Amino acid sequence: MTIRVAVVDDEELIRVGLRIILDAQPDLEAVGEAADGADVPAMVARTRPDVVLMDVRMPAIDGIQATRQLLATSALPPRVLMITTFDNDDYVYDALRAGASGFLLKRARPAEVAEAVRVVARGESLLFPAAIRRLVETHGSSGGPAGDRLRAARLTEREAEVLRLMSTGLSNAEIAASLFLGVETVRTHVRNVLTKLGARDRTQAVIAAYESGFISPGG
Amino acid sequence: MTIRVAVVDDEELIRVGLRIILDAQPDLEAVGEAADGADVPAMVARTRPDVVLMDVRMPAIDGIQATRQLLATSALPPRVLMITTFDNDDYVYDALRAGASGFLLKRARPAEVAEAVRVVARGESLLFPAAIRRLVETHGSSGGPAGDRLRAARLTEREAEVLRLMSTGLSNAEIAASLFLGVETVRTHVRNVLTKLGARDRTQAVIAAYESGFISPGG
DNA sequence: GCCCGGGTCACCCTTGTGGGGGATGCGGTT
DNA sequence: AACCGCATCCCCCACAAGGGTGACCCGGGC
Incomplete structure (x- = not known):
């Protein structure tokens, strides 16, 4: 154990x-x-x-x-x-x-x-505090290992759904409206996403989503 | 309603x-x-x-x-x-x-x-998530109600620099430290970026940066 | 039966963020 | 000279965001 x-x-x-x-x-x-x-x-x-x-x-x-x-x-x-x-x-x-x-x-x-x-x-993985910043600035992930990391972060379905909506620029209230949930619930999911991705805020989470290939520019 | x-x-x-x-x-x-x-x-x-x-x-x-x-x-x-x-x-x-x-x-x-x-x-206008693509780098034509919006989308060098740093997940304070500026100055630049991109918050601005090709996954 | 993960929602609290102004200086342009 | 875009910095204010914690329900596995 x-x-x-x-x-x-x-x-x-x-x-x-x-x-x-x-x-x-x-x-x-x-x-x-x-x-x-x-x-x-x-x-x-x-x-x-x-x-x-x-x-x-x-x-x-x-x-x-x-x-x-x-x-x-x-x-x-x-x-x-x-x-x-x-x-x-x-x-x-x-x-x-x-x-x-x-x-x-x-x-x-x-x-x-x-x-x-x-x-x-x-x-799960620990991408952020140190990693993503350099990922963004220096070399590329090109859908490679970083994508595995994010997938390995083991987001639940709901959390992944929330991350997708976050990545379209929606606020917590808007996500709540879209999913017919309370704002507090969305806040909980967002918090879990941030923790699992090692992101400090939703902006970093969205960056991680793009850098990992979880979200691709243009759709 | x-x-x-x-x-x-x-x-x-x-x-x-x-x-x-x-x-x-x-x-x-x-x-x-x-x-x-x-x-x-x-x-x-x-x-x-x-x-x-x-x-x-x-x-x-x-x-x-x-x-x-x-x-x-x-x-x-x-x-x-x-x-x-x-x-x-x-x-x-x-x-x-x-x-x-x-x-x-x-x-x-x-x-x-x-x-x-x-x-x-x-x-509100929704330049998202499709339209930003060229707005960042290219300048629009003139005339018409939307011409102002297009012209306004031309970021100054400083604003582009701030947007780049925003897109690495930095907070205003961290951007200020990176550029040796006051936080108030960064806040001003960020505000201008948001206005020019039609973004509501920094997350939408970062999404716009990715969707427009201003930032590419992997650097 | 119990435990546990997932989903839902609630409260408190702090702070970063964003919107609204305004001020200054500086370097071009007209 | 007057103007203007740009960069820098300042104020106030409202609020969303994020951290911490706890709660309830459900379904599945032990």
């Missing part, structure tokens, strides 16, 4: 810190560590984590490569949460393509770390 | 479909139909609709001409919402010049149709 988590980072300080944070949660359990991407396959095979917190920059094999190997060679691969400083995240797109489920800021608070682990363990 | 709507389209299937959609809404009422622009004046005089959904292409008199006649000859003309497939939008300017209040995609979802009708019935 507990979520098994492994930590991959070349800095021991980070590993220890994350382990403490994780073990402090009743539903999380730190089951393994690795100091380099090269050690990941063996460690994962041994400890069978549900989620791997993976640093990007590491001496021998970096987090992107390690993630790619992991998801390509394993039968039931764990979810991978990339650890990033956000200072230089040109690799965001590469990480998504490699199959990462989301991003975790190194300066995230313990509660955020724990929650992020739970989210990806559920099979 | 119900909004009276008339449908003008040469395809009966479209007319029936729209009528069903409209009558399904408690606040909308389909009051008239016409199969060609030539029949519009008489039909409008008889049924006195608040909004006319007008197809562009019709056998004898097309939607542009019918709209022009309607708004020129009637004392209190109804609002006209052009129905378009968006395949060929060369007539967008002509439609706006003729006095159309907005555009409706033929593949629009029922909820969107209903909402579009409500919007134009309120006297």
